[in-house]
Amino acid sequence: MLKQFNRSQVIGIPPEDLNKHTWYNSRKQHPYYGSTGVNTGVMVMNLTRLRAIDFPSIIVNLYKEWHSKIKWGEQDVINIWLHYHPEKLYFISCEWNYRNAHCRHGNVCKRAAKNGISILHGNGQQFIIPEKSPEFVAINNAFLKYLSSENPKTDIAEAVKRNLENVKRVTDCVKALRSLFRNLTLS
Template sequence: MKRGRRVTSSLVLITFFYLSYMIFLSSPKSTESKHEIINKTHQSVVYGSPSLKAPMVIAICQSVTGREASSTSSTVTLNERVRSWSRQAEQLTTMLKTLLYFTKSPLWRIIVMTDTLDTFNKVLNLTASLPRRRLLLQHRPIWLPRNEPVIKRHWRPCAWAKQFMAEALPDQDSAVYVDTDVVFLGPAEELWWLLHSMGPRQALALAPEPQYLLDTPKRPFAGRVGLNTGVMVANLTRLRQLPGGGLGSAILDFGVITPPPRHDQDALNHYLLHKPHLLLEVTSRWNFSPTCCFREAPPCADCLSAGILVLHGSEATFFRSIDRKFLLVYATMAAMKLEDSPRLLLAGLAWRLAMLDTWSHDYICSNYTNFNQGLTLALHEAAIEQI
């Protein structure tokens, strides 16, 4: 009898799983916006290998500095270092895996800016399990100005490295920087379309950071609600025309910020508030963090019509109980294998997301209508292509 009940329960679960998947797969989805974007994009940008001309850039450091180094206990500092590197390593591996899973590009050129050559060698070891024929990893040391106390006082120097890309990469015309705490939910090469969307004076494409609306004390911010620097699409040639020869140098040259910056993002917002001509502000589709679910956040129609392209687990959201769906998506992508079927991956993720909707709604994005659609649209399209 027990065996019979187990079999019956399994059949019910499988049937429910299958029906949930088929309902999701057959449900109407508006993809007009995404198709319009792709039709406007040169095929070489979306379907070629755009990173060969304009590299993807990431920054990784092992050194413990800034706020982490303020502890007087060497044991705590060592533990912080171990935890920080372990988290970075897992996030980097997951980010690269999602990059390769969704991409249509045969090869990705990625410049890895690190504090030491040893850090870069660790990155090479981490990626040994990935198909290296599809990854061209190149090393550059992070570039920071000497004797600049504001960088040491506010956040970690490695976080500032993205602001100094123009100085660190003098041979590159443009680049797309991404934090390692992101996962791609669609073809990452669509980010390169933003380089072709900039006006003649624009040098940066950035997505919103609604947290600035709620900050106390209020901090200066650029754009409609503030800007997040987890994804930075940058024309480096134009940035080198700024005072000091780059964005970071221009920010420091610009002067005092009140209140003092917590990190490089505050400093950049302060600078772009006074230099709006440099900015192409894009929607949160291109860099979706938990704060994009705030009721005060600007609506993002293309998050639903074209799908969320980059999910950003800022403030360790992929590891903390901030939003259940961020945790679920990250856990799914971390466990995913590159050979996994999009249909099966979609079925499992869609079912788990739907189950979360039946539980308590005590997380940030519970009020975001059709959030599941934004999270899974690219998987839905990949599943259809597989049929």
Template sequence: MFRKCATELIFLPLILPDVDKILYLDTDVVFLRPPEDLFDLFPSFDDKQMISMTVVGWRYPTKGIPIFKGGLNSGVVLMDLEKIRKPEIDWMNRTLSIVDEFQTKLELGDQDILNVYLNRHPEQIYQMPCSWNFRFGHCTMGGKGRFQCPPARTDGISLIHGNTGTFHLDTFMKFKTVYDTFINFNLTTQQPSELVQILDINLQWVDSDSSLKSPCSAFEDFNDMMMWWPKKVLLP
């Protein structure tokens, strides 16, 4: 199994019996847009849809398991716990049976379990826009000059996900710069509008130094995608 507690998400309907809906996040994410906007996707679910995740968009790493389409990423998950707890869904029995069936192949814990489950119950997923779970692969996995998250070009990047340690790698400086900018910003002494200016300057700094590596720099409008929501939300 991927990590200790990597299957915690599966047990949330039981752990939180009085909660109807939840947003589950990996710890390596940075919101560029208000989180409540993501929660507002729930009304878009139809009667059967109860989970929302983004499609990976490139080759899924775990082999030997059935997956939903090209695979789903569990770094950002909306769950309608009220629907999941319905007796006819039989959530715990069905998910735990997947663990029993594929236990030697579930390299990514809850993500693999959810992929197998939603492969078998595709009517239960509402596909989350990739802009709400933007990963380095959106810049690198499409081949040269091919951007993997078109919605981000029209609506901006809402959340950046530093999976596989991307926030701490000098080979992905745009991601690292966003993380460092947020982690070093002091809300007790600085105004929110200052964050926009600092982030903009820092992203331009990456572009100005050819020694700094960032695959996302290949896309001229990438900074605009990153700055879209901070400017819209934080500037007067």
């Protein structure tokens, strides 16, 4: 992915949300990237380029200026920076940071529907609190149970599908993830 960066891009980040009405454009009290902001749960960084622009100092100075207005830590600070320097961003598509927000009202991440999920992001404790997202817990449990098995790829793939089928409360996310993982094979 780094090879896809142009000369000015130093960091790759996916969108915060794919819906028009997001946390950023409805509640934030500071600048943010684009119309929806970016979600720093997954980032691809060209560390050589970031060192060259003294990125740590930039971030610390922005934090000092905006700390009373931010809620999401480094994500807010990076959004502020990218608001002023959008040319530094390589935009990563949603399948590289698939979150509950991408399926809670139907599958809004069309790239995941086409290409599959590359990284599943269990933000906000989605992987550990069944009441929040039983489907994310089901997937996490499959990985935890079979990661050290003799055939982890096959065992995990089958357990993910089985665990998703066993989720009792069928939400839009459960439906989307069942569909997305139906043909899962790990190679």
